[in-house]
Amino acid sequence: MTAAYPEPIDLAAAGVECDCSKCVAMCRNVPCRGTPDEIQQAIDAGYGSQMYARKWVDLDEYYLIVGPAIFGNQRAVASYVVEGTCALLTDDEKCLLHGTGFKPLEGRMATGCDKEGDVQVGYLNELIESWNTPEGRAVAAEWVDRFGRP
Numbered sequence: 001m002t003a004a005y006p007e008p009i010d011l012a013a014a015g016v017e018c019d020c021s022k023c024v025a026m027c028r029n030v031p032c033r034g035t036p037d038e039i040q041q042a043i044d045a046g047y048g049s050q051m052y053a054r055k056w057v058d059l060d061e062y063y064l065i066v067g068p069a070i071f072g073n074q075r076a077v078a079s080y081v082v083e084g085t086c087a088l089l090t091d092d093e094k095c096l097l098h099g100t101g102f103k104p105l106e107g108r109m110a111t112g113c114d115k116e117g118d119v120q121v122g123y124l125n126e127l128i129e130s131w132n133t134p135e136g137r138a139v140a141a142e143w144v145d146r147f148g149r150p
């Protein structure tokens with residue numbers, strides 16, 4: 001089943017650079033997350049080595065969420081909760097994925113200018129759960145095979 005996610009405003013198409021401090025603060029804290037389909041497309045576009053996988057524990061099982069890595073953790077399979085700057089944030093505080101069509105949903109939803117600083121979060125549980133599906137597990141397993149480091 002394909003989840004129905006909210007459609008973020010396409011700020012890149014509107015010519016907005018997206019390097020304001022209130023959104024970049026998110027990129028400096030924890031990288032955004034995307035759906036398995038989005039992340040697979042970004043991997044296919046060559047960004048797989050800039051990603052990491054986070055173990056997400058759900059009761060007695062866990063699954064992996066692959067996405068943009070915290071700098072220094074590229075290609076890691078992290079079983080710990082870490083905070084840090086996204087590896088795809090440039091030194092001049094721009095997202096390398098902005099305008100490429102591969103920015104993950106959570107990053108595209110962080111439209112601080114549109115909602116007076118409020119970030120929509122209602123879709124996040126569904127996004128996270130999308131990795132606990134056959135499709136999500138397959139994307140994660142293939143990423144681990146190709147890019148994961150011990």
Ligand code: SF4
Binds near residue numbers: 020021023112
């Ligand atoms: S979404 Fe709005 S506030 Fe956030 S970086 Fe882009 S232009 Fe700036």
Ligand code: SF4
Binds near residue numbers: 027096
């Ligand atoms: S991928 Fe882009 S929007 Fe997402 S956290 Fe990294 S720099 Fe920010």
